[in-house]
Amino acid sequence: MILKQVIIENFRQYYGQNTIEFAHGSSKNVTVIHGENGSGKTALLTALIWGFYGRELKLPNPESIFNNKAVQENTNNKNDLITAVQIKFEHNDYEYELRRMLYAKFDSEHNMLNLPKNKTINQKVELTKRNVATNQSTKIRDISYEINRILPYKLHTFFFFDGERMDHLGKKEAYSEIRDSIKRMMGLELFDNSIEHLSKTIIKLRDEVSKNVKSELSDKYLRINQLEDEKIKKKQQLTETRQELSAAQSELKSIENALRNGEETRTFQVTRDHLVESIKETKNAFDEKLNELRILLSRSSHLAFSTLPMKRFQRIASTNDQDSIEKLIHPDLIPFLMSKGKCLCGQELETTSIASLEKVQQEVLNLSSSKNEMDQLYFRLSGWEVARSHFYTEIRRLVSEREELRENLRGLEDELREIEERMKASSRNIENSSNLIERESSIRTAIVKAEAAIESLLRSIEEISKEEELLNKEVSKLTKAEERQLKLQLALESATKVKNTLIGLLKLRESQVKTELEEKIKLTYSQLLRKDYPISLTDNYELLVSDVNGGSIGLSQGESQITSLAFIGAIVDLTREYKDKEKGHALDEDLKLGNIFPLVMDSPFGALDADHRSRVAINLPKLSDQIVVIVSTSQWRGEVDEAINHRIGKSYKLLNHTNEGTGEYTEIMEVM
Structure with a gap:
């Protein structure tokens, strides 16, 4: 990402519109902004951060974002007021224009400006990007996502910082922040996120695969086989019982015929x-x-x-x-009576009766x-x-x-x-007839039992068929579930293999990044620091500075500041090298590791002695394609000016004005 321009309007000390054009490139890549204490150096750095992210200002009175002079003038003139930061920048063959604004409406009733709080819900943000090759412009909807994709908020403090921030990065409490930042900038976070996502997916897949569908399916099949055996036995019993019933009915007919033909029993x-x-x-x-x-x-x-x-x-x-x-009067009843001219009782309707009926009819209709x-x-x-x-x-x-x-x-x-x-x-004295009557009685009893048995068997067979039908539906579902389990098992195996592969690639990539970054840090550190302290990077990305005997040493504030600068410069330089290597390769933007980051620094020479200021000034332009230095006159003159002057592409001065009526305000003036 390369900064092209920033326009600051009525923001903190800055009254009206103030514009800065930024230098970049390989030769004159330094933009220097001179300002004395209280002129708005930190507010300028903050304006850039607020323009990109819209967060709370890390300044005294963070809610005071509108310029006091502009507030007073617009109140007197009864006009609305706007504070805004507009940033133009380039990134990966696109030109971006970002504008973040806060509106203050004039309240005529109370004769005052209603100054909104610096909250994202009160801000109006616009972002457009233009393809440099095609000149096609696009309005970005998800602005926060786009900005964080280009320069994540968590990383902004490594590229927009002051001397105090640089000193902080050299301390042990910042190591975890350093580790996370390196992982994000070097593309290692992509591996971590992918591995974490796969781990969650694998847990879910294991839960699904662990469900014992096979055992449940086996139980269903066993029950179906049992029902089928039982059904076969019932059907066999039914056939046998029907045969017995048919035989009994045939025998009963024979007996009945015999009794009809018997002389003693015919009449009976x-x-x-x-x-x-x-x-x-x-x-x-x-x-x-x-x-x-x-x-x-x-x-x-x-x-x-x-x-x-x-x-x-x-x-x-x-x-x-x-x-x-009356509820039961039908709307057609009265017109019917009036057309006949007679009451329900048969009497002729009189004029008064007709008038009353017409009134009743109107009530019915209403x-x-x-x-x-x-x-x-x-x-x-x-x-x-x-x-x-x-x-x-x-x-x-x-x-x-x-x-x-x-x-x-x-x-x-x-x-x-x-x-x-x-x-x-x-028939008692006639043996044959007596036997027939006894036999007929027993056969009738057997027929009744057989019919009852047949009815019971039919019900049992029907119940078995219903249970079988239900089980077959469940088997069908379980079969599909088993097929799904097989697919899930394959997915689980694939996810596990991919995860293990990513873990292996992450280890290789981490080793490569650590080696390359450590070499860059050593080189940058040796150029910036006068003392020849050995410096190394642990597996947890902790910077270790030791003496010649390998023992740990305590760093001064200036040495800590240089250590931080060496770390930042090494990362920026390494990502710049990655970008050069990626040229000509068709990669998705999210997979690209290379990038160009600007270094915007407020008072980078404050805690350094003359020799270290000279060393930093000489090597600072080499760390990035774009350097922005906000500095006081006392920090700049002498060795710094001499060492870096030939790399300056743009120069500005912060002019502080004091007015008894409207108070202080600052304007930015370009120095030729």
């Missing part, structure tokens, strides 16, 4: 046959009445519970105004929709009352007819037993 048997047929017909009629009763109950049983709602409705209806029009609905409900409930009465009448009739058939059946069965006893008595 004919009477007996008639009784058996009558009993059969009576039983059928008895069963038919039961069926009619079931149908009636299934269709109209709700009428048995209609008494309570009808009584409640009648009670509600009875509370209506007694002077209101009835509210709710009353019409009540009338309709009343008519419907009246029909329910009739239906309920008919329902109970039908129940009583069917029950009565069924009881009558039951009594007839008992009488017929009694007659049948009496005839059978008389047959036995008359």
Whole structure:
């Protein structure tokens, strides 16, 4: 990313619009901004950070973001006020224009500006990017995502920093921050995130695969086989029982024919046959009445519970105004009577009666929709009352007819037993006839048992078939689940292999990054620091500075500042090398490791002696394609100016003005 321009408008000390064009490139890549204490050096650095991220200002009175002079002028002029930071920058063949604003509305009623709090919800942000090759512009919707993709907020303190920040990076408490930053900038975080995501996916896949579908499926198949064996046995029993029933029925017919042909039993048997047929017909009629009763109950049983709602409705209806029009007057009744000229009683309608009827008819027509609905409900409930009465009448009739058939059946069965006893008595001395009668009785008993057994077997077979059907559906689902489990097992194996591969690649990449970064840090450190301290990078990316004997040493503030600068410079230089290597390769932007980062520094020479200031000034332009230095006159003059002057591409001065009426404000002036 390369900064092109920043326009600061009514931001903190900066009154009106102030513009800075930034230098970049290989030769004159330094932009220097001179400013004395209190002129707004830190506010300038903060303006860049606020423009990119819109976060809370890390300054005294962080809520005071509007310029005081502008606030006073716009209040006097009763105008609205805007504070804004506009940044133009380049990144990967695109030009970006970012504008972040806060609006203050003038309140005429209270004669004041309503200054909003510096919250992202109050800010208006616009971001467009233009393809340099095609000149096509696009308005970015997810601005936060786009900015953090280019320069993540977590990394901004490594590229927009002051002397105090640089000193902090050389201390042990910053090591974890250093480690995370290196991983993000060197593309190692992509490996970490991928491994973490795969680990979560693997846990979910294991949970799914661990479900014992095979065991459940095996149990279902075992039960289906048991049911099939049971069903075969039942069907075999059914066949045998039907054969026994058929044989018994055939034998019964033979016996009945023999008894009809017997001289002693003929008369009894004919009477007996008639009784058996009558009993059969009576039983059928008895069963038919039961069926009619079931149908009636299934269709109209709700009428048995209609008494309570009808009584409640009648009670509600009875509370209506007694002077209101009668509920049951149909809108067509009065016109019908008037067309006939006669009352319902048959008398001729008089003029006064007609006038009264017309008035009543108008009231009928003016009835509210709710009353019409009540009338309709009343008519419907009246029909329910009739239906309920008919329902109970039908129940009583069917029950009565069924009881009558039951009594007839008992009488017929009694007659049948009496005839059978008389047959036995008359045939007692005739051995053949007596045996036939006894045999017939036992066969009839066997037939009844066989019919009951057949009915029971049919029910059992039907229940088995239903259970089989349900089990087969469950088996179908489990089979699909088993197929899914096999696919999940393959996915689990693949995810595990990919994870292990990524872990291996991460180790290789970390080793490579550590080696390359350590070499860069050593080189940069040796150029910046006067003392020849050995420096190394641990596996946890901790910077270790030791003496010639390998013992740890305590660094001064200036040495800590140079250590931090060496670390930052090494990272920026290394990512720049990666970018050069990636040229000509078609890579997705998210996979690119190379990048160009600007270094924007406030007071980088403050804690350094003359020799170290000279060393830093000589080597600073080599660390990045773009260096922005915000510095006071005392820090700049002498060895710094002499060492870096030939690399300056742009130079500016912060002019601080004091006005008794409007207070202090700063403007930015370019120095030629």
